[in-house]
Amino acid sequence: MHNISRRTAIALPTLALASPALAQQRPDELPRRGGVLTFAVGAEPPTYDLHQTGTFAVMHRVAPHYSTLLTYEPGNYPNIVGDLAESWTVSPDQKTFTFKLRPNVRFHDGTLMTSEDVRVSYERLRAPPAGVSSNRLPAFRQIDLITATDPLTIVITMKEVDASIMDTFASPWNSIFSAARLAQDPTFPVRNVMGTGPFRFVEHAAGSHWVGARFDDYFRERQPYLDGFRAITMTPSSMVNALSGRQIQAEFRGFTPNERDRIVRALGTEARVEESSWMLHMIVSFNTERPPFNDPRVRRALSLAIDRWGGSASLSRISQLGAVGGMVRPGSVWSASPEEMQQWPGYGRDMAANRAEARRLLREAGQENLTFTLLNRNHQPYVTSGIFVIDQLRQIGVRAEHQQVELAAWYAAQGSGGFDVMIDSFTQFSDDPTNVLVKYVSFDKAEVATARATDRELDRLFDAQARETDRDTRKRLVRQFETRAMEQSYAVPLLWWQRIVVMNQRVRGWSMAPTHMIYQDLRDVWLAPERS
């Protein structure tokens, strides 16, 4: 394990936020075995394949069934520890990583997990076979060779130094599948669940529930503590009532401030609340393949119209939307300061001047009476964001029609470019700039870059920061990237989310983090007895 001190230092603000959570579990309190954790998930999974998706609807159900090579240390984010890897070494040029795997790790079908399973899973992520897509291609682009030198050793060789590669190895999305199953059918994980994780898959009733049961041959001794889990599909308002009525014990994504207050009022001292900033932000993405959004003046004008500071102050009272930020999480080590942000178009505090400039740009572009359809999800806080953006654009004479669709239709439009402008979002499992800036690079470099733009200067800056191991130099490159991206405005951040998790105090051992994508394998989670 490397860089623990640096990572721990970076984690300090998060740890401070999570300290009430740590206080929930007394040091002398030993985990209890047994019980079934019932929690809510607010959307249906479009696939079971973690390699091909980025939604929590999959992660929160599927993560308990899989393992990864490395993982984030529970309660000590963002420190990285081994999961399937027992130990590892890094070559002096930081281009070769050798992992020793744990022996006797079994898949849920009883077969032994070997380095071949890791190799095949990583190859699937790096170069997916026909009929399979990989959402993680950009993260794997610098990996040159993946070699299984013996059943318990895997060697990964890089083309170039990648400052974010340890996060890639610890990514909860990069689950290890059975090589034998993938050989039979490369799309096996899309509709089947079979990993080495703490829980085996029992059933999924679409629209209703997902059930997992303890895997008795799990490689961590005495874990998991729970007999099983049951993830129930629910709308956000149902979750509040279900948690208040003790029908579920948790929801791990997050509530609004108002929902938190309602649950706390209902549960009293039985409520456990944890709050943090969130590596999740709303984005206004312009389809640069469609006129007039191929004109930078139009995109910039629309970004200038949005009062982010005013919106943050007010929307944070009624929704999960919170801080103003750039392309990396505000408050993180890589983030711009508020003063730096105010230099970007659309971040200045003088809204009268911003909107005058926006009107001038639209006039210059011949788009004074611009109307378009704003594609959005029919879920909160997306709807709140849409209402806010439409109101802001109205103030420069632009009319946007709000089209709200289901998650699947939203993803389909995002992937096919079937939209004018969309309320988009992006979340990652780590603050590393390579993980987060990928949303804003050229479309031919990353499918997640919804704006479908091509900007080689942005790509150059992205690659430069990805190779840079000196933190200060890298930070400067990140700032240059953000400045360039804001000026071109292919896709512009709206607001960052605030994460408010409320659960029943019976749920112990779960770790809070500024991302809802990690610590969801539930291996450390246990249930305290009910209060009489």
Place this chain on the structure above:
Amino acid sequence: MSIATASNTADPRRPVAIIAFCRAQPLGAAGLIVILAMGLAAIFAEAIAPYEPEVINFGAMLMAPSLEHPFGTDAFGRDILTRIIYGARTALTIGFLSSFIGCTLGGLLGIASAYFGGRADLVIQRFVDVMLSFPIIILALVVVAVLGKTELLGIDLNLVLAIAIPIIPRSSRVVRSAALSVRAMPYIDAARAGGYSAWHIITRHMAPNVLAPYLILLTAYIAQAILLEASLSFLGLGVSEPKPAWGLMLAGDSSNFYQEAPWMILFPGLAISLSVFAFNLFGDSLRDWLDPKFRL
């Protein structure tokens, strides 16, 4: 329901008939007044409403009813009274259009079914049976989910169609029963003997004589359509934010803030209830007034 007699006793086209209706059916008249008030509010919303319906005012978030905002404000600081006034426009436009399309198509289908009889009647009525087996909201949900959205002049045509389609079989069945007695009239036989086409007989001789049940259905289904539009909007399949619509006002943030700001659900709920009540009162009274059997 004898149409020939009904149309002899009261002609709704004469202005004096409205006064006679109000005297004979005071509850219906009250319903009519509410409907007229809604209609005026919808037409003159820009002049009546104190604020803009879609404009966010963060300085007035979740304000309780006051002189400034008689019905309070929502989570975006938007005036609820204003949104209810503009919401009347949405409710009446979609309600009337859906009911008109549904009742007219259903009426024509019912008359044709009665006129042709035999196999045509059998086939049409079995189709109607199938359509009637679906609950109205389920059928509307399916149609709106399949068709998506197509807007024209700010009206979601597919939403109108989604609400109109479930009305067709229901109105068809009722109009058919009235048309069956009309078909047996001697003047229909005379028209046939005169060599008039089926279309001519249906539209010129039969349709005018089933006007009374048609009008009753039209008003009754406006209420249903308003309720359906509100339900679909509440479920996220109807009108989209930030457009003002009563059902939509009950969804979204209202479910989040109904404890702290009960006015967010109270007034849109009252508007829906009052409008449906008014149309039902008016429809029932119209039926009583037009059908001599109910005067006995």
